[in-house]
Amino acid sequence: MKLVSSLLLAGALSLAATPVVTAQHNSSSPYHTRFAVDAPVILGLGAVNAFGLYRVQQKNGLNEAELAALNRNDVPKFDRFVAGNYSEKAQTASDIFCYGSLAAAPGLLALNPDIRGKYGQVMVLYLETMATSSAIFTSTVGNVYRYRPFLYGSEGTDRERSSKISTNSFFAGHTAHTATATFFAAKVFHDFNPNSPAQPYVWGAAAVVPAVVAYYRMEAGKHFLSDNLVGYAVGATVGVLVPQLHKTTSGRGLSVTPLQGVNVNGYSYGGLRLTKQL
Template identity: 70%
Template sequence: MRYFSSLFLAGALFLAPKPDATAQKTSRSPYKTRFAVDAPITLGLGAVSGLGLYLVQQKDGLTNEQLATLSKNDVPKFDRFSAGNFSRSAQTAGDFLCYGSLLAAPGLLALNEDVRGHYGQVLGLYLQTMLATDAIFTTTVGTVTRYRPFLYGSEGGASRNSKISTNSFFAGHTAHTATATFFAAKVFHDFNPDSPAEPFVWGAAALLPAAVAYTRIEAGKHFLSDNLVGYALGATMGVVVPQLHKTGRSNGYSFAPVQGLNANGYSYSGLLMTKQL
């Protein structure tokens, strides 16, 4: 699945239309960034992520006595099917998919000539986007206790008593993978809005975090609901953060005076505000 999705995304990026020989070498970036604004935001998100990691380190694991009291019946029916799952091979596969996507997403974007002309800006946006997801993830995991699915079985060894065994909500691997892939698809779309490769790009962006979510369920690391939240958050951050930097956003609103008569014959006047979607 990892190679399948990566090949799709790589192939789609190669299919992007290249500038004509007479066209300008470097296209205009669809994004507007300012170091004085974005640098403090990025640093702030990094600080929040660090705080979240600190909170995670302060958590306690479960004792053997506490583990003995756990019952699958305590798990909501929606998630109960995965209670007790444990698989080291699924965990390894999920790690490769997740960490590989974090490197592959910006790497594959560099294959596109238009993106490459503004690569420093894109990398800055990528870092900010990933930190936005990470800040929410670490602070949530650091303050919310939910037992991982494998605690409801007998496997896991010493990891059953680890402090990270209570970090089930929400799925960080899935969230970070979705952020990376949807960011790549969003940036590709903004630089190549008319590319016929877009269905393949968005398809690969959606499939890869879904594959990661599957491995995390099989590994007993997260329930389905944890993965759904992680997927939704990651995909949202991957699209929204670049969108907030789109050029011309401030021009999306227009104002015009209006006047007339209503159904009762009374005259009215005012200001009409419209927003281009």
């Protein structure tokens, strides 16, 4: 499962990167970026990240009495099956999948000829997308105390159990950042190659890889199920939404059409319909 799942995104994007012989590569980009807009946004997100990390450093870990008072029965039922889990091997596996995907997603996009011609712009979008996800994550863990699942068991070193990092269970950062990277890669590939037959494989791989990370984070006792569900949702949303907000006007334009008819009470009506293409 480890080997197959970790290669899903790589295989799908590699397949997607193979050009069709008769295709004409698109020299234009579906995105619009401006230094005057995106640079301040990225700097602002960096500041939010820095403040979030500062807030994390101000947190306090649990003392021995507080650790002894933890009761797995206080954990919501849908999360309770994770309480007490601990595995260093699972933690290592989650690190490999997460950090590997952060590098593999943009790297594999460079293999696609259409994307490679606008790779500088894509990397700016990738930086902005990851910074957005990270800003949401650090702002959350810096202000929310939720104890990691392994604290409800007896395993883990004394340093781990008393660390302030052990209060950072909500939400799952590894899962969120992995989902951000994989869904960003799938979204960008989709926008540059809307008619590619590889679309189902790319999106499928994008969905599976962060799910694998979530599984290992639970096995490692680092996050509960709900932490991972929120992290997955945040990452996938940001990974798709940030590129979408940069789509060119032709993809985001408003259209106005006249509207008239008769309602259920028999009265006629007229007006205008505004349509915005996403």
